[in-house]
Amino acid sequence: MTTPAAFALSELNKGELIWFDPGVGHALPGEVLEYHKPAQVLTVQAVIAGKPQIFSLTSANGLKRRQDLGQNGIDDMIQLTDLNEASLLWNLKIRYEKELIYTYTGSILVAVNPYKMYDMYGLDMVKKYEGQILGTLPPHLFAIGSAAYSGLSKCNQAVVISGESGSGKTESTKLVMQYLAAVNKSPSNLITEQILEASPLLESFGNAKTVRNDNSSRFGKYLEVYFKEYVFRCISIFFFFFSFIH
Numbered sequence: 131m132t133t134p135a136a137f138a139l140s141e142l143n144k145g146e147l148i149w150f151d152p153g154v155g156h157a158l159p160g161e162v163l164e165y166h167k168p169a170q171v172l173t174v175q176a177v178i179a180g181k182p183q184i185f186s187l188t189s190a191n192g193l194k195r196r197q198d199l200g201q202n203g204i205d206d207m208i209q210l211t212d213l214n215e216a217s218l219l220w221n222l223k224i225r226y227e228k229e230l231i232y233t234y235t236g237s238i239l240v241a242v243n244p245y246k247m248y249d250m251y252g253l254d255m256v257k258k259y260e261g262q263i264l265g266t267l268p269p270h271l272f273a274i275g276s277a278a279y280s281g282l283s284k285c286n287q288a289v290v291i292s293g294e295s296g297s298g299k300t301e302s303t304k305l306v307m308q309y310l311a312a313v314n315k316s317p318s319n320l321i322t323e324q325i326l327e328a329s330p331l332l333e334s335f336g337n338a339k340t341v342r343n344d345n346s347s348r349f350g351k352y353l354e355v356y357f358k359e360y361v362f363r364c365i366s367i368f369f370f371f372f373s374f375i376h
């Protein structure tokens with residue numbers, strides 16, 4: 131059901147940004163081209179699959195004004211004034227197309243799986259994010275790792291990684307562990323290497339190829355990493371199997 135608009139079509143000017151549904155069942159991001167007064171028709175342009183398309187609207191029902199998210203979108207979606215499902219997804223899409231796969235929603239990091247490795251997880255990035263307060267630098271998994279590592283001085287920390295199959299949970303877990311290993315102040319690399327190398331070993335027992343993911347975990351994973359004075363001590367890994375049969 132479309133919601134009645136808070137404004138009339140005639141109130142919209144050329145260049146204004148709107149959300150509209152031309153009957154496709156979801157909102158599209160459009161830009162007003164013109165309002166034709168005698169015919170009472172609003173002409174709107176929307177870019178669909180990279181191609182500009184023109185729509186003629188005769189009713190303002192379901193129309194909403196849309197925030198201009200700029201070239202790179204907004205890196206913390208708490209700042210969205212136009213808060214709805216379409217604007218969240220639109221922001222993530224704009225950013226994804228600019229290879230900005232991470233976006234904050236406050237202290238939550240949203241990651242969009244790029245299915246290709248960007249050069250953004252090196253030691254230079256570890257150094258950049260080390261000791262930085264969450265939100266001071268662009269969104270990144272290492273910022274989450276850094277917040278957790280810094281927070282250890284006060285109390286135990288938890289990083290919850292969730293998402294649908296193939297969304298990148300396992301890779302993200304490994305990257306957070308990689309960050310923790312890189313900032314770990316241990317004089318010996320042995321425990322660090324053992325912890326990092328536990329993942330591929332365990333994957334060989336518990337992963338399988340599915341239609342969604344060539345390397346799909348067939349179990350839930352709970353990792354506990356123990357530190358003493360900021361040095362890796364050991365890791366406990368618990369698996370829980372539930373309805374992972376697809």
Ligand SMILES: Nc1ncnc2c1ncn2[C@@H]1O[C@H](COP(=O)(O)OP(=O)(O)OP(=O)(O)O)[C@@H](O)[C@H]1O
Nearest residue numbers: 245246247295296297298299300301343345346347
């Ligand atoms: N940050 C990333 N950069 C590049 N590629 C990634 C990233 N995260 C995930 N991928 C790619 O996506 C694939 C699926 O990711 P992953 O196995 O982490 O998903 P998952 O959420 O753990 O899935 P499942 O729940 O099925 O185990 C990886 O094999 C990798 O190719």
